Amino acid sequence: SSCAKVTQKEREQRAIKGYTKGSEAFTNGDYSSAEQNLSRALKYLENLTPEQIERARFMLAKSYYLDHDYTNAIIYLESFLYYYPNSPEAPQATYMLIKSYYKIAPDAYRDQSYTYKAIDLAKEFLSKYPNNPYDSDVRELIDKARQKIAKHDELIAKFYEDYGFYYPAAERYKDMLINDTQYISKTKTYYRLIKNLLLVPKQAKRYEDKYKDMLKKDEDKLRHAKAQDKPFIEKRIKFWKLQIKRWEDLAKKSRKEGLEYFEKYKEMFGQTPYVVKLERLVKESNG
Secondary structure, three states, rough: OOOOOHHHHHHHHHHHHHHHHHHHHHHHHOOOHHHHHEEEEHHHHHHOOOHHHHHHHHHHHHHHHHHHHHHHHOOOOOOOHHOOOOOOOHHHHHHHHHHHHHOOOOOOOOOOHHHHHHHHHHHHHHHHHOOOHHHHHHHHHHHHHHHHHHHHHHHHHHHHHHHHOHHHHHHHHHHHHHHOOHHHHHHHHHHHHHHHHHHHHHHHHHHHHHHHHHHHHHHHHHHHOOOOHHHHHHHHHHHHHHHHHHHHHHHHHHHHHHHHHHHHHHHHHHHHHHHHHHHHHHHHOOO
């Protein structure tokens, strides 16, 4: 019957057949057949030698990688490296793992967790295997990954800026000047940082107006409130006042910082087209 128990003899045969056919398919570049057969062989791995098990696990992981199935490649490469960290194939397996993380990372518009993972693994790899054949390729990958992250940071900063969230935009541009310095235009990024710092008072005013409106409503309520409600309304009033003060301070601090950066900017870069734009912005915000 179809539910008949698989005998020990059949298990041995399936293991050996899967291993042999999988190895042949792998050598011939038929990776989907290699994946099927090697997976079958590993189902009955107690019938394989330790060397065959290690080899099957490596070929299976590499088949997924060469088949461009990077999600499965990551699963099987990580498993291989967990069981065989000192294998002669470990450097190659780590290299394929780095590339797989880099390949599954989405474009710069979306989350870059996998790009960061690829960078971390690549740095670890370079220190662990100083004389490996993949060295220049891994260094180039780190470079490309850093460029992608710089692009991602810029897109987020620009998104904040376009929607009038000038304070978080300025903080992002500041981070870029520390972390992404070799992948960005410094003149342009400093310009955007200064512009956003000078525009923080505009964002602050929106929040101040909103909180002042809330404050006025609660002050009116307080006049007619019952005794038991007063402590809650007073608490809210205190909160609105704190928020108004916070945004007033942030506006002053950001403007001062923007003007200081502007002086430094002129010293560093001289008279760029951005200087004219910033001078106009300073004039407008004075008015």
